[in-house]
Amino acid sequence: MGLLAGRLQRIKPSPTIAMTTRAATLRAEGRDIIGLSAGEPDFDTPEHIREAAKAAIDAGHTRYTPVDGTASLKRAISGKFARENGLDYAPSQVTVGGGGKQILFNALMATLDEADEVIIPAPYWVSYPDMVLLAGGRPVIVECGIGAGFRLTPEALETVITPRTKWLILNSPSNPSGAGYDRAAMQALTDVLLRHPQVWVLADDIYEHLVFDGFEFCTPAQVEPRLKDRVLTMNGVSKAYAMTGWRIGYGAGPEPLIRAMAKLQSQSTSNPCSISQYAAEAALTGPQDYITESRAAFQRRRDLVVAGLNACPGLTCPTPQGAFYVYPSIRDLIGKTSAGGTLLDNDEAFANALLDEAGVAVVFGAAFGLSPHFRISYATSDDQLREAVTRIRRFCENCA
């Protein structure tokens, strides 16, 4: 009998973390590496939020809190949903965890039985399929290619729904493609879901505020109120307020689901960090200038990167609606050989050669379920991005 549980064999370590670690190792060896693999804003947490955390420590808010969040944070989250999304969620319909990641994990662990199916449009955030597998469910991957704007169509959705479908995971704007669903595209999906009452929707809205060119964010429960009693609306402060390390995410949905998720959390991690909860409350109720400023910076960087990549021979880079990622296609480079002699027979070979030969760390598309692509996170300085794009262009020009 081995030490490790069978369930651990079903999952793999996060490929984005693996790539970031590899880049860090090369850097430690003295190599000049530009890291474009990590998915976090490069800005500091705004000052008033940091101050709220210091004040929380000094006020003695350093003990256990209720398992899934303080009453005042839950009220702040209810207020956020009302103000920004037109959604009426009572505090009792809100749960707070250690990042959006824990909310998703809790929801899947609390609801999936063996062989329950979860529809995941690809390209997807790397953790969705592994979380489903860990919970004993079956990920049903639907490829949504560059031609479809990386968006799930109502026709494709209708085809993959079965009596065993429990959830559809929708992430708009998306990691890794940056694609967003406008109201019409979202309504087309919710129309399909209305016909299948066994299917719940996990709306991952973590990139809500990072939308460009006037794109209007919408979320399923807001677009189709008749669906609200089978939607879990998930969000968090990590990306919106540059708070990735504070680990606060939240979800809102029907009370029985929220209670089940809290029960699971009560027997695993208990409450998320008390100090971070006070910081998150300050983020949600305080000045919102940071959101506007970071959005403008990210839009400028997106434009710089999209233009630079489209000038690289062999790359095609669509313009995303949001988040801080681009997901270019390398179809025209497949089969070629890099200057360093690597045969680019898939996107993993491309990403490894780009790191070794050009010193640019990106994540290969197979990790997100849609090839041949790679993901760039442009959450880094304009100067670094300009240099990275120059290196990528040189790399592509020398492939033959």
Ligand SMILES: Cc1ncc(COP(=O)(O)O)c(C=O)c1O
């Ligand atoms: C699509 C998506 N959902 C959820 C998360 C989780 O974020 P956190 O756990 O930091 O709130 C991330 C983070 O990378 C993400 O990209």
